[in-house]
Amino acid sequence: MIRILIADDHAIVRRGLAQLIREEFASAEIAEVGDAEELIALVTEKDWDIIICDLSMPGRSGLDALRQIKQMHPSMPVLIMSMHDEDQYALRVLKAGASAYLGKDNIHENIIKAIRTVLLGKKFITPSIAEKLAEALENDANQLPHEKLSDREFDVFKLLAGGKAVSDIADQLSLSVTTVSTYRSRILEKMNFKSNADLTRYALNNQLI
Amino acid sequence: MLKILIADDHEFIRNGIKQILFDEFDLLHVEEAADTEELLNLAFADEWDIIISDISMPGKGGIEALQIIKEQSPSVPVLLLSIYPEDQYADKVLAAGASGYLNKDSAPNDLVAVVKTILSGQKYVKNK
Numbered sequence: 377m378i379r380i381l382i383a384d385d386h387a388i389v390r391r392g393l394a395q396l397i398r399e400e401f402a403s404a405e406i407a408e409v410g411d412a413e414e415l416i417a418l419v420t421e422k423d424w425d426i427i428i429c430d431l432s433m434p435g436r437s438g439l440d441a442l443r444q445i446k447q448m449h450p451s452m453p454v455l456i457m458s459m460h461d462e463d464q465y466a467l468r469v470l471k472a473g474a475s476a477y478l479g480k481d482n483i484h485e486n487i488i489k490a491i492r493t494v495l496l497g498k499k500f501i502t503p504s505i506a507e508k509l510a511e512a513l514e515n516d517a518n519q520l521p522h523e524k525l526s527d528r529e530f531d532v533f534k535l536l537a538g539g540k541a542v543s544d545i546a547d548q549l550s551l552s553v554t555t556v557s558t559y560r561s562r563i564l565e566k567m568n569f570k571s572n573a574d575l576t577r578y579a580l581n582n583q584l585i
Numbered sequence: 586m587l588k589i590l591i592a593d594d595h596e597f598i599r600n601g602i603k604q605i606l607f608d609e610f611d612l613l614h615v616e617e618a619a620d621t622e623e624l625l626n627l628a629f630a631d632e633w634d635i636i637i638s639d640i641s642m643p644g645k646g647g648i649e650a651l652q653i654i655k656e657q658s659p660s661v662p663v664l665l666l667s668i669y670p671e672d673q674y675a676d677k678v679l680a681a682g683a684s685g686y687l688n689k690d691s692a693p694n695d696l697v698a699v700v701k702t703i704l705s706g707q708k709y710v711k712n713k
Contacts, residue, residue, distance in 0.1 A: 386668065386689045388696070392601025410690075459668075484596040 378404045378495070379423070383415040383441070384430040384457075389480075393428065393487065400488045412436035419445050424452060426475075426494055428487075431458035431465060439465075439472060446473035453494045457483055466505045467512055476500035521567035522584065529566070532559040536572050537579035586612045587704075588631065592624040592638040592647070593666070598689070602637060602666075605693040606700065621645040628654050633661055635684075635703055640667035640674065648681055655682035662703045671711045685709030 384390050390408040409415045411433050431438040442454050453475040466477045475494040478486050490500040535545045546553045579585040587610050593599045599617045618624040621644030640647035651663050662684040675686040684703045699709045
């Protein structure tokens, strides 16, 4: 018997989904919860073959719940559904460990296929998300090292490349020395460099300072 | 036999509403519309005990559809549903002739209670 847990703050949505699933999986054990807290409580209590979770719920979001579930049970499949367009959240949700992401506009046509695929231990990716993933890979491949930095990391990068000491940068940006040191480590890691001298050379070659 | 028309552009939401009503009412005939145009076609094709419609649908939308329905069939009760809280829309849709307004996160029991209130000829106004 398949055990499915549905989390959505809209009772009508839960009932509609449960009905849809029962038409296909007549013997499924289906439980419903209305928020992330209840969801985590039920996930802690017992094992589920698949969790279907809304992205936007009052209190903690579905994405937060997904992260916690994947920490507790890395192999428990979670399918995230959302009212948002697929494009907006799909990649973020899949990176966080979801097995599928469905926009509510295409749930009806895809939910059963998605459940079957996920139960086989695979990810369910719609063609439009697959296209988005391919685009993201291409963008990553063409991205210059400094383009991977966040706005704040880029500020710190320029100051480091310009020869400033960590303590001076901390003063200038009103940050603690520890925070700037953390930024420095992250910058070196993201750009695949080893020292401040590497940063300076890169910045000069790319006319960033 | 109770005749109910349900309009929502999401099939699984229509399913949810239908299921909740079938759990409560024994003799029920339900038709479904997936957009405003279909809703208006079906609204005037039969006599309905109640029309339950989403407020946001492709096409004219639930409120404009409500106004058209009330112009041509003033006596048919219309319950509007949406994902927005009651205080954002309730007054507006009641002024436009709706018999009630309910948030989609309401419990199944609330939906049934509101439908029964409206079927008894009253309007449903939350906390008023």
